[in-house]
Amino acid sequence: MPVPKDRKYLETHEWHQLAGEVVTIGITQIAADELTDITYVKLPAVGAKVAANAAWGEIESVKATSDLYSGVGGTVTAINSELNANPGLVNSDPFGKGWMIKVKVADAGQLAKLLSAEEYLKKTGH
Amino acid sequence: MTLFGCANTLGGWMLKRTPLHEFHVACGAKLVDFAGWEMPILYRGIVEEHLQTRASGSLFDVSHMGRIHLTGAAAMALLDKALTRNVSQQRVGQSRYSLVCNPAGGVLDDVIVSKHAKHWLVVCNASNREKIVKHLTGVRDADGFEAEISDQTESTAMVAVQGPAVVELMSEALDVDVKSIKRYGFESGTYLMSRFTLFRSGYTGEDGVEIIVSSGTAQNMVKSMSGEMSKPDSPIKPAGLGARDTLRLEAGMPLYGHELTEGIDPISAGLGWAVDLGKPFIGVEPLRVIAQHGPAKKLVGLELEGPRIARPGSAVKSGATLVGEVTSGTFSPTLKRSIAMAYVDAGRSAPGEALQVELRGSTVPARVVALPFYKRAK
DSSP states (O other): OOOOTTSEEOTTSEEEEEETTEEEEEEOHHHHHHHOSEEEEEOOOTTOEEOTTSEEEEEEESSOEEEEEOSSOEEEEEEOTHHHHOTTHHHHOTTTTTOOEEEEESOGGGGGGSBOHHHHHHHTTO | OOOOSOOTTSOGGGSEEOTTHHHHHHTTOEEEEETTEEEEEESSOHHHHHHHHHHTOEEEEOTTSEEEEEESTTHHHHHHHHBSSOGGGOOTTBEEEEEEEOTTSOEEEEEEEEEOSSOEEEEEOGGGHHHHHHHHHHHHHHHTOOOEEEEOGGGEEEEEEESTTHHHHHHHHHTOOGGGSOTTBEEEEEETTEEEEEESOOSSSSOEEEEEEEHHHHHHHHHHHHHHHTSTTOSSEEOOHHHHHHHHHHTTOOOBTTTBOTTSOTTTTTOGGGOOTTSOOTTHHHHHHHHHHOOSEEEEEEEESSSOOOOTTOEEEETTEEEEEEEEEEEETTTTEEEEEEEEEGGGOSTTOEEEEEETTEEEEEEEEOSOSOOOOO
């Protein structure tokens, strides 16, 4: 399963893509496929604070409800409100149109501690 | 996020495989452990397979379900004692939904019992198969019923073909006039010189059939259909257990382990129609008492506000008072809303009752609605 190398990962299946001082966060194809049809993504408000390794949202599918985590701390600058009407975007395009939040990071160095694509695949047994 | 309830990384070596395993793999199924069987949870997507079933037709492998044969002079008497339904009134070619209860009236399993010319067939849940074989054997031995009990599950296959296009298509494919078979009736036919039994029943809320056939013939049957089924506009496509669950939930049908357990009686579950309180059977006395006084809790349908899904175990409240617990929930692909089944206090069970469901710390308004959520157009 393709896992883009231009981002950093958590073992809990979130991806993080840094552009300037803003990190875009979503979940991987592996996670989206495991969840099956996603029915709801609970997103934070713009301006909300996100802490590293703390839950900032929830994702629901026909199968289960799970917390969403971030590997970095910061302030939410944008949310993908398309997901309210069409949560299935996370299934169809998890690394693109299925992105969830953008976070202005307090310390971009935190990203270095996250998993590379190879490490993520290894950790999750794929 | 944390993934749970996803067992598809389990080694397949420890799981039983159905005769249709190769078909599932060829169709790109995602396989999971279900009651010790390696079963397809989905092929293309749960919602897509669900809607395909409602719009046209789907084929489900249900070979994991238990198929128990009973023969002998007292097979009927044994079943009459073990089942809530009066089987002595059943004619050859008829199937009946029934419960198997423990002496306290709790449900050991829900089954379909069919009367063949020379034997009886009990189809039970995969997770309860060993328990039911043991239970029936125990009832036989305790009362000295002259009956043979034989578990035929692993020598046969069973498929369900469900949806509005199915009756006509299966009539052509199998040369059986399915339309002439009544709901919960069955007939035998021959396919490639092998006998099969076709039941007009199912677990989706759609019209359709369930077919029991020898393992080898089942493989040939689906092989001959699989080319056709892989086309994008095929009227019948494979569907997995995920869609089967959302379909049965919309149809208001109970699932063992959720709406039915050994601690739940059929009257509370709304299955009084499948319980003949006028005959003696195991569990009848407590059930008569419950029926007379009315159950303390009743199974209801709930419609929740918003997109969030109620999960088994979610608390149901009326204001500050805990009044019940959710047993199943999903986002209904047909109705496009969040639906659930729950046991609630009988006094709160009337359709229209405003309740709340606790979901991970938030309180979601819900309303009691009559079951089923979905009823097909006749």
